[in-house]
Amino acid sequence: MNDGIDAEDEGGERLLTELERDALTEVINIGVSRAAKNLSRMVKDQVHLSVPRTEIMTRDRAVEWLSRRENSSLVAVGQDFQGSFSGQALLIFPEKTSLELVRSILDDTLPLEEIVDLEQEALAEIGNVVLNGCLVVMANMLKESLNMSLPRVMRGSSQVVLLGADEEDPGEMVLFLTIDFAVRARSINGYIALLMDLPSITAIKTLIREYVRGFEES
Amino acid sequence: MDSSFDLARTCGAILDALDTGIVILDGECRVAIWNTWMERATGLMQVDLAGRFLWEALPELADSRLRGAVGDAIQAGASSILTHSLHAQLLPLRLPDGRPLLHNLIIRPLPVGGAGGCMIQVNDITVTVTRERVLRERRDAKYRAVVDTAQDAIVTTDTAGTLQWMNTAAERIFDFHSQEAIGKDIGLLLSAGDCAHWPRDHDALTMNEEAMQPVELVGQRRDGTPLNLELSLASWRSENRVFVTGILRDVTERRRVRDALEQAVADKTVLLSEINHRVKNSLQLVSGLLNLQMASIEDGSAKALLKDASDRIAAVARVHYRLYQSDRFSTLDFAAFLEELCSDLAEASGTTVCDLVLEAGALEINIDHAAPLGLIANELITNAIKHRDTDPAIIRVSLETGPGGYALTVSDKGPGLPPDFNAAKSRTLGMRIVTALTRQLGGKLDILPTGKGTTFRVTVGDNQHDVPRQTDVPPRITSGENAA
Numbered sequence: 001m002n003d004g005i006d007a008e009d010e011g012g013e014r015l016l017t018e019l020e021r022d023a024l025t026e027v028i029n030i031g032v033s034r035a036a037k038n039l040s041r042m043v044k045d046q047v048h049l050s051v052p053r054t055e056i057m058t059r060d061r062a063v064e065w066l067s068r069r070e071n072s073s074l075v076a077v078g079q080d081f082q083g084s085f086s087g088q089a090l091l092i093f094p095e096k097t098s099l100e101l102v103r104s105i106l107d108d109t110l111p112l113e114e115i116v117d118l119e120q121e122a123l124a125e126i127g128n129v130v131l132n133g134c135l136v137v138m139a140n141m142l143k144e145s146l147n148m149s150l151p152r153v154m155r156g157s158s159q160v161v162l163l164g165a166d167e168e169d170p171g172e173m174v175l176f177l178t179i180d181f182a183v184r185a186r187s188i189n190g191y192i193a194l195l196m197d198l199p200s201i202t203a204i205k206t207l208i209r210e211y212v213r214g215f216e217e218s
Numbered sequence: 219m220d221s222s223f224d225l226a227r228t229c230g231a232i233l234d235a236l237d238t239g240i241v242i243l244d245g246e247c248r249v250a251i252w253n254t255w256m257e258r259a260t261g262l263m264q265v266d267l268a269g270r271f272l273w274e275a276l277p278e279l280a281d282s283r284l285r286g287a288v289g290d291a292i293q294a295g296a297s298s299i300l301t302h303s304l305h306a307q308l309l310p311l312r313l314p315d316g317r318p319l320l321h322n323l324i325i326r327p328l329p330v331g332g333a334g335g336c337m338i339q340v341n342d343i344t345v346t347v348t349r350e351r352v353l354r355e356r357r358d359a360k361y362r363a364v365v366d367t368a369q370d371a372i373v374t375t376d377t378a379g380t381l382q383w384m385n386t387a388a389e390r391i392f393d394f395h396s397q398e399a400i401g402k403d404i405g406l407l408l409s410a411g412d413c414a415h416w417p418r419d420h421d422a423l424t425m426n427e428e429a430m431q432p433v434e435l436v437g438q439r440r441d442g443t444p445l446n447l448e449l450s451l452a453s454w455r456s457e458n459r460v461f462v463t464g465i466l467r468d469v470t471e472r473r474r475v476r477d478a479l480e481q482a483v484a485d486k487t488v489l490l491s492e493i494n495h496r497v498k499n500s501l502q503l504v505s506g507l508l509n510l511q512m513a514s515i516e517d518g519s520a521k522a523l524l525k526d527a528s529d530r531i532a533a534v535a536r537v538h539y540r541l542y543q544s545d546r547f548s549t550l551d552f553a554a555f556l557e558e559l560c561s562d563l564a565e566a567s568g569t570t571v572c573d574l575v576l577e578a579g580a581l582e583i584n585i586d587h588a589a590p591l592g593l594i595a596n597e598l599i600t601n602a603i604k605h606r607d608t609d610p611a612i613i614r615v616s617l618e619t620g621p622g623g624y625a626l627t628v629s630d631k632g633p634g635l636p637p638d639f640n641a642a643k644s645r646t647l648g649m650r651i652v653t654a655l656t657r658q659l660g661g662k663l664d665i666l667p668t669g670k671g672t673t674f675r676v677t678v679g680d681n682q683h684d685v686p687r688q689t690d691v692p693p694r695i696t697s698g699e700n701a702a
Contacts, residue, residue, distance in 0.1 A: 104401070106304070114354070122301060122303045125300065128299050140294060150326070
């Protein structure tokens, strides 16, 4: 995410300070490494997941940014969450690398047709592991309880994936993270998007501020 | 109170009636409900399990992803799916006939008795998985029979150029096991220079007929040995995704044969050229010997005879010279030959003696015709020069080609022929050579009426000069008087 997203333009800076954003990135990194641990156990091999940076922008801006970066079709695993902050979590891949990801997670010896058949199911579960990892750690660290739905798989353009059926609520913000998967000597890049409305962002901001303060006091 | 009691009983009955496994755990992961379906599939009874920790009852699950998912559901409210594709035989479930029961798990948070808890739903997917496998096998049977027995390498990549699949022949030709190659770039099998022949991204999505034409390229084996390959490409779609399949035929042997053939042709060209060169040299030598002999002879008429013989040999030598000057050996550029012949004859007799005009259309003449026609031209022109009555002799040589054949005409403004002249009966060697060779060509010699001088025309039909014909018969010139 170093190719110049202007979070400031979108009021991202006003929503989260640099310090708060770093704290959130750290929380998500802990969640992601928990997910990596789970995936490693499933794959019986090392899986490294890392989230280099977090950005915050409007949903429209996120659609534009993602379509500029990935011109092919996308696959996304989505889960809804509800609690003191609510919204939708998405794990997004370019369609062509999603097959690579599934192949690297599944048994390498499986023939292509079989992998294509299993892809949907496997993607749903991989997404489930990663997103639950992030959300559970966020909930735990922020001492909040969330209710998280089962995963669903979506395919299409960044528009379809990020906006879904409802194109209302332009105020909704997206917490956008790139995620790097390193599995069995392959490196696969994807994105995590947390879509939340302004009240949820405000709630998260409050929680993070408390979390940071907790550190400062201790 | 009665109605709530009934509701609980009804709920229990529903859970037992469901054709799916339901396990409900309380906040401490103790079994609260283990429905009849679960009893049937595991052989473990609700009465034995109730109140026990699930990990105690099924210790093999203690370190599984299920435990993590259950923890997430109870502690954080997260729902999870655990699929058969990523976890074969997660729970020890059996079908009535003893075969393993294939299943997916769904774990959802579920408050039990006010405290946190979760529900594990077990879906039997044995039938689905089996049906998919059977369908796939049936669908693939014919296709496998073709690709696995194919002699050519067949490989498939996605649009990014990442290898997805390769057949047995590809494994053999490139010396890679498919497990090693799959997931790597197609560049693994192709030389760096030819890697661009494999379509990627946009090219792979927009492949047209032209892109599918076979191309020859160089591939490489595991050890780096180059392979001459012919690549035919096709792109196809599966599940809304595009793949590229290439058939790579090993053409190393075909290429070797073709190279050898090209070399043989080149060698033959050099050889033919060399032979014509040598023949020309030998004929020039003979002609030179005659010239030498001529110098030592006093008798004027004998000298003239030797000169004629030497010129005739030189005319044949010129045919061979022209043959090795061009890279065609079966035909001769007769216009170019005539041009040289005329300029040499004019030069030899002196410009004051001879005014030669040549009008020649392009004519490629069969090699069988080259020497006879060359000699005929030599005789007719020499004759015209010899029998001139004016200086310079005015001679016109023309070569016309038409759909029916070609005609060589030599006319002069000399004294003309005697009134009773008959070319066929002429006893001069020059005329005998012309008539005999014309006959050999299957042509016709005409003496055209002219106001002043003589016009000879040799006409040869098309079938005569088109069809290459091997003539072993030397021109038969009946011996007679040695008159020129």
